Amino acid sequence: MNPPEEQKFLDMINGNRPRILKVCRVYAWNAADRDDLYQEILFQIWRGLPGLKQDTYANTWLYRIAINTSISFVRRRAARGGPAVPLDHEQLTHHIESSQTHDDGAEEQLARLYDAIAQLNEVEKALVTLFLEDFSYEEMAEVLGLSASNVGVMLHRAKKKLLTLMQEAAHE
Known part of the structure; x- marks a missing residue:
């Protein structure tokens, strides 16, 4: 180069x-x-x-x-x-504590989010990551080699799955 x-x-x-x-x-x-x-x-x-x-x-x-x-x-x-x-929760909590300072509620919520993301499949993880970076559906589609409409459907399902996983974790 x-x-x-x-x-x-x-x-x-x-x-x-x-x-x-x-x-x-x-x-x-x-x-x-x-x-x-x-x-x-x-x-x-x-x-x-x-x-x-x-x-x-x-x-x-x-x-x-x-x-x-x-x-x-x-x-x-x-x-x-x-x-x-x-999926080691202690390792995740340590990572969160060492990487950023949060109040207890935010730290717990962030830990649940990372736990939930870990349970998604590879494409869902990618979609959530790109969504959190404010990528448009078209940009996500280009990155992942999917159609924009497929991105919309898959992202909607991933968000629902994340919400369910986080709610389950909150009740444990």
């Missing part, structure tokens, strides 16, 4: 670091896995950057790489016999 492409890569990563980390947080909860996944996403972005023809699609392209890399990461982990998604 030449120096202008390197600068483009650095600018893209610096401008999107919080978004990439959010994707990592959804798919990998312990610090080591998050770091591994983050590095893998950066590597895939680095590899694919020369093929990015139009900067206007850079954010969509970046999300597609981040989500596809994350899904592959989860599948590889499951194939090696590890849990696809860790």
